[in-house]
Amino acid sequence: MSGSVGYHGVDLYGAEVDPVQVRRHIGMVFQKPNPFPKSIYENIAFGPRIAGMKSDLDDLVEDSLRRAALWDEVKDKLDESAFALSGGQQQRLCIARAIATSPDVLLMDEPCSALDPIATLRIEELMDELTADYTIIIVTHNMQQAARVSHRTAFFNVEVGDTGQRTGHLVEFDETGKIFTNPSVQATEDYITGRFG
Amino acid sequence: MAALPTTADVVATNLKRRGFDMAGTVLSTVLLLTLLASLGILVTLLVDVFTGGIGVLADRGWSFVTDPLSPTPAKAGVLQGIMGSIALTAIVVLVAFPVGVGAAAYLEEYARDTRFTRFVTANIRNLAGVPSIVYGLLGLAVFVKLAGSLTGGRTIIAGGLTLAVLVLPIMIITASEALRAVPDELRQASMGVGATKWETIRHQVLPVALPAILTGTVLTIARAFGESAPLLLAGAVLSSFFTSADGVSLFERLADEKYTALPIIVFNWARQPQEEFRALTAAAIVVLLVLLLAINAAAIVLRDRFERT
Structure with missing residues (x-):
């Protein structure tokens, strides 16, 4: 491997860099939706909780789900399993989960490759809204998508x-x-x- | 001149159900026979035991379970055996569960896949196949003699530790398989929101693997519950068999150097010359089987509850 990946001037492959700390600044959305096998609420709350947040998780969960344009669809079933959601909803849940820990950067690895065109459109609209607050790095094999969203x-x-x-x-x-x-x-x-x- | 067959005709002929499938029928019959043979042996065994023991159980009712051991066949019960077996099982679970799950978690989640770890894993599998009598010798040498000052010699603690070591390899193997079945996406998702390795294992991987680990634990308990050979070597005796006076406190007996377990009672009664002990042996086996069933049922209920949440 040659070259380097810089984040605010720090080489992320440097020996003294702790990957756990990096992941708290850079959120990740994966190719296949991979919610935790827990309730919708717990999916969002897990990250902030391990980061040491104890109070106001209800507000944070609602805020994250709203930002991920999922709140209206799930607000009445926060206690249900995340697996009961559709693929597109699961992926938006994963985005909500990623932004719940307030990262600076969102890394999306082909986030729509397992989704249908309508779900893809919703994710792309969502990405457009999120660029106001986050730097999004998206990996895609879809040229039109790259041209559309970046x-x-x-x-x-x-x-x-x-x-x-x-x-x-x-x-x-x-x-x-x-x-x-x-x-x-x-x-x-x-x-x-x-x-x- | 006959018309050429159309494509539709050819396809219809090709797709038509063929005649009797001889090889398939023979094979499925043979497979069914193997199943029936194994079931038949099991049923014969159960019927034999139950017909042998039903007389005693019907005559004595609960008193067979609640009476202590006695040299008089008419008064002999299996109370110490039940208490001893339950206490042994408790020690086995307390020791083998945390150690086994811990070892499995290290092997699956932390250890790199080197030649050394593969060597260790292969040997754990070998250990699971070591005859139980060998573990009995180990228990005698280590827990009774070497660590005698800690275990108190031939006590139920030494016996429980011996059984725990006996089932540890099975425990590690089943827990490893349960952990390996947890998809990597889950670990990535957890690490992705900033969890450390330990937080990922503790909050995400272990809860998902727990039902399968519990199933493995049930099998482990069942194995330990039925073992007699290692206990014979590690000090279980039919302590109060010919000397017990009725009314000796049970806890006194458990805390005593001497203890017994249901398989030990079965083993000893089967060797008695008196005809009455035949029926008592069968009845004791019935009690052993019923307890095993109860353990299995309890564990299944427990597992289902974990799976639902």
């Missing part, structure tokens, strides 16, 4: 080495508008024009 785009590609090992590398990073209309690297242009991928 302000800046980084294009990653994979190189296959001599011995067959696959190494990902950053090809180009720029304003989304520029990447999709006038990229400066040939590989980026090949990808956005559909010559491969």
Whole structure:
């Protein structure tokens, strides 16, 4: 591995960096919705509770669910299992869970790849609202989605080495508008024009 | 000239149900027979035991369960055996459950997958297959002799510890499998909201694995409950068999050096020359089986309750 991932000037791969502390600043939403096998309420409350919050969890749970545009759908069944929700609702619950610990950054790893187009649209609208308060880093294989939701785009590609090992590398990073209309690297242009991928 | 068969005709012919499936029928019959054979043996055993013991149980009723041991067949009961077995089981659970779950949690959640951990895991599996009499010798050497000052020698504590060590490998294996069945997405989700490894295990992984761990614990208890060989070596004796006076306090007897357990009573009664003890042995086995069933039932209820929350 080469290069570094900086967060406010700190190299996150540095030896003295505690991954647990990093995760408290950078929330994560996974590819497949992965709620805890607990009630909707407990899904949100777990993060703040282990972070040491004891009081006012009710308000925090409501606030997080409202921000994730889920409150109206679940406010009457907070005690029910999170598994009773639909896939799209589960993913919004996971987003609510991630923002409940008030991170600075939300990392979303293909958050819509397991969802249908309507649920995807809701998540994308939600992301748009959340950008007011959070920096969102989204990984996606869907070019239209990247063009729709992002302000800046980084294009990653994979190189296959001599011995067959696959190494990902950053090809180009720029304003989304520029990447999709006038990229400066040939590989980026090949990808956005559909010559491969 | 005959018309060529259409595609629909060919498909209809191909899809038509074939004749009698000989090999499939034979195979399923053989499989059914193996099931019936094992069930048959079990039923024969149960019928034999119950017909042997039903006379005693019908005549004596609860007094067979509540009477202490006695050299007189007409007065002999299994009270000390029940108390001894329950006390032994309690010690086994108190020792083997936390140690077994802890060891499993370390192996599954913390230990890296090195050649050494694989060696350890393989040997835990081997230990689960070691004959129980060997554990009896271990119990005698370690808990009775070496740690005699702590356990008090041939006491129920030494016996309970011996059984705990006997079932520990099974406990670790079942707990490991329960932990391994917890999906990694759950761990990632928990770490993702900033939980430490320990918080993840404590609040997310263990609660999910608990029903399966409890099922494993039931099997473990059942195994310990029926063991006699290690107890014989580690000091269980039919203490008051020929000497007991009625009315000796039970707790006195449990705290005494000497203790017994239901399988030990069965073992000893089966060796008695008097004809009456045949029926008593069968009756004692019935009590043992009923208690095992009760333990299983209780654990299933417990597990279901955990699963619902």
